[in-house]
Amino acid sequence: MAENAGSIELKDNTVIVVLGASGDLAKKKTHRNQFLPNDIKIIGYARTKMDHEEYIRRVKSYIKTPTKEMEDQLETFVGLCSYISGQYDQDESFINLRKHLEHVEGDRKEQNRVFYMALPPSVFIPVSEHLKRNCYPKKGITRLIVEKPFGKDLDSSRKLQKALEPNWSEDEVFRIDHYLGKEMVKNILILRFANEFFGATWNRNHISNVQVSFKEPFGTEGRGGYFDEFGIIRDVMQNHLLQVLTLLAMERPISFSAEDIRDEKVRVLRGIEAIEPKDVIIGQYKESPDGYKPGYKQDDTVPKDSRCPTFCALACYIKNERWDGVPFILKAGKALNEQKTEIRIQFKDVTSAIFKNRPRNELVVRVQPNESIYIKMNSKLPGLSMQTVATELDLTYRRRFSDLKIPEAYESLILDALKGDHSNFVRDDELDASWRIFTPLLHYLDDNKEIIPMEYPYGRQSHDITKMSVFKFD
Numbered sequence: 001m002a003e004n005a006g007s008i009e010l011k012d013n014t015v016i017v018v019l020g021a022s023g024d025l026a027k028k029k030t031h032r033n034q035f036l037p038n039d040i041k042i043i044g045y046a047r048t049k050m051d052h053e054e055y056i057r058r059v060k061s062y063i064k065t066p067t068k069e070m071e072d073q074l075e076t077f078v079g080l081c082s083y084i085s086g087q088y089d090q091d092e093s094f095i096n097l098r099k100h101l102e103h104v105e106g107d108r109k110e111q112n113r114v115f116y117m118a119l120p121p122s123v124f125i126p127v128s129e130h131l132k133r134n135c136y137p138k139k140g141i142t143r144l145i146v147e148k149p150f151g152k153d154l155d156s157s158r159k160l161q162k163a164l165e166p167n168w169s170e171d172e173v174f175r176i177d178h179y180l181g182k183e184m185v186k187n188i189l190i191l192r193f194a195n196e197f198f199g200a201t202w203n204r205n206h207i208s209n210v211q212v213s214f215k216e217p218f219g220t221e222g223r224g225g226y227f228d229e230f231g232i233i234r235d236v237m238q239n240h241l242l243q244v245l246t247l248l249a250m251e252r253p254i255s256f257s258a259e260d261i262r263d264e265k266v267r268v269l270r271g272i273e274a275i276e277p278k279d280v281i282i283g284q285y286k287e288s289p290d291g292y293k294p295g296y297k298q299d300d301t302v303p304k305d306s307r308c309p310t311f312c313a314l315a316c317y318i319k320n321e322r323w324d325g326v327p328f329i330l331k332a333g334k335a336l337n338e339q340k341t342e343i344r345i346q347f348k349d350v351t352s353a354i355f356k357n358r359p360r361n362e363l364v365v366r367v368q369p370n371e372s373i374y375i376k377m378n379s380k381l382p383g384l385s386m387q388t389v390a391t392e393l394d395l396t397y398r399r400r401f402s403d404l405k406i407p408e409a410y411e412s413l414i415l416d417a418l419k420g421d422h423s424n425f426v427r428d429d430e431l432d433a434s435w436r437i438f439t440p441l442l443h444y445l446d447d448n449k450e451i452i453p454m455e456y457p458y459g460r461q462s463h464d465i466t467k468m469s470v471f472k473f474d
């Protein structure tokens with residue numbers, strides 16, 4: 001095992017290997033913003049056969065370069081990249097990868113290697129074993145970045161942990177949940193704990209409910225094979241949305257150190273009750289009303305009798321003094337009417353004696369797009385009368401921080417992994433605690449063949465879908 005693998009910052013003398021470099025993640029989330037150390041090298045690895053020119057052509061097509069300066073930066077960036085194809089289950093392929101690594105590293109005394117598994121979970125275990133056996137350097141620091149979903153339920157997640165344990169120390173493993181790298185998600189702890197007025201009201205005495213919603217205006221196009229095995233609950237809710245919920249609900253950490261934050265996250269996760277089927281709505285999209293957008297089951301990679309949910313809304317509860325009785329409502333859906341991820345903290349009604357039917361206060365954190373934080377509040381309408389009007393205190397980032405660039409989640413997290421900072425990565429015991437909340441529900445949905453998701457047309461509003469159900473969230 002490499003010494004001090006934990007928190008040493010990796011700099012120029014490092015190679016990042018992206019396994020699954022031909023895939024959707026690499027395509028959608030490749031960025032270059034000059035944050036990486038100058039001399040770092042990047043190797044793409046996947047089964048797809050491509051020569052160097054084809055790979056560079058693909059990388060270039062993923063990155064937008066609206067200015068000449070950015071075009072020049074892109075040229076420098078692709079100069080750091082190379083590609084090698086190979087299988088995920090054969091020593092020979094990984095021996096080739098090692099040789100390529102040694103070639104790229106030249107005569108460096110230390111080989112610092114970061115392996116990024118941008119792969120479907122089905123190959124995480126064999127790939128991690130082959131990497132350890134064939135590509136783990138004798139001298140230097142090695143890190144393994146693992147993508148979500150980390151398993152399919154509590155058992156498979158434990159199996160994955162067990163498979164990693166003998167080969168990789170917890171210090172070396174970075175389980176990435178890219179929602180933890182999003183600017184507004186990183187802001188949650190600051191908002192809560194650096195503002196007395198939020199701190200003081202952040203509990204069941206003042207808060208009626210908490211909502212975290214994720215909407216996408218596109219279906220599973222091209223990813224049906226992966227998605228059908230997982231569904232929206234495993235794809236987005238058990239990880240991204242639950243991470244957001246955890247940050248909203250946890251107690252103040254003793255410090256911002258990775259372990260102090262993660263200790264508090266685990267504590268609150270352990271207080272969340274397993275989700276009950278009666279508190280859940282599931283849906284699956286069908287063709288759009290104009291027939292232009294295909295339904296989920298029209299995707300060739302999806303079985304025609306699939307019961308896989310592409311929409312889910314559910315309520316969960318935290319059994320502790322702060323949150324007892326407050327519903328935390330999570331909603332996620334593909335093929336809806338818009339792209340939006342939002343947190344809504346709805347406060348309780350004010351005493352009604354002098355105010356009739358006033359809307360509740362609400363704190364809204366728009367995670368994406370157009371990052372913003374606003375508080376819905378009541379105010380006097382300017383003028384002679386005492387008329388009350390619902391208005392907003394608005395912190396829209398584009399206006400307030402117009403000269404600052406918000407980093408992409410992956411940029412920020414990959415830099416954290418190079419720095420050895422685990423604060424925004426998932427710890428092994430967090431995984432256990434989070435799967436415990438979802439596993440009974442997932443097994444119930446998997447096992448009961450008579451449970452069919454409600455159909456909704458492509459492009460529908462999530463609000464309309466929850467209204468279609470007998471269980472009311474809104």
Ligand code: NDP
Pocket residue numbers: 020021022023024025026028046047048088117118119120121122123147148149178223226
């Ligand atoms: P892809 O389905 O695009 O797979 C990535 C690569 O893995 C493919 O290009 C393919 O490369 C190889 N691959 C695909 N299917 C199999 C298979 N059955 N067996 C072996 N290899 C296979 O996945 P994504 O890039 O979308 O996702 C990768 C990981 O990243 C997943 O864990 C996902 O949850 C996560 N993720 C994805 C996001 C996204 O927006 N796409 C966002 C956040 C996380 P080849 O055939 O060339 O070897």
Ligand code: BG6
Pocket residue numbers: 178216235236341
């Ligand atoms: C991924 C899911 O984890 O997150 C995808 O696998 C989803 O299905 C994606 O589209 C959403 O990420 P973002 O950053 O675009 O909100």
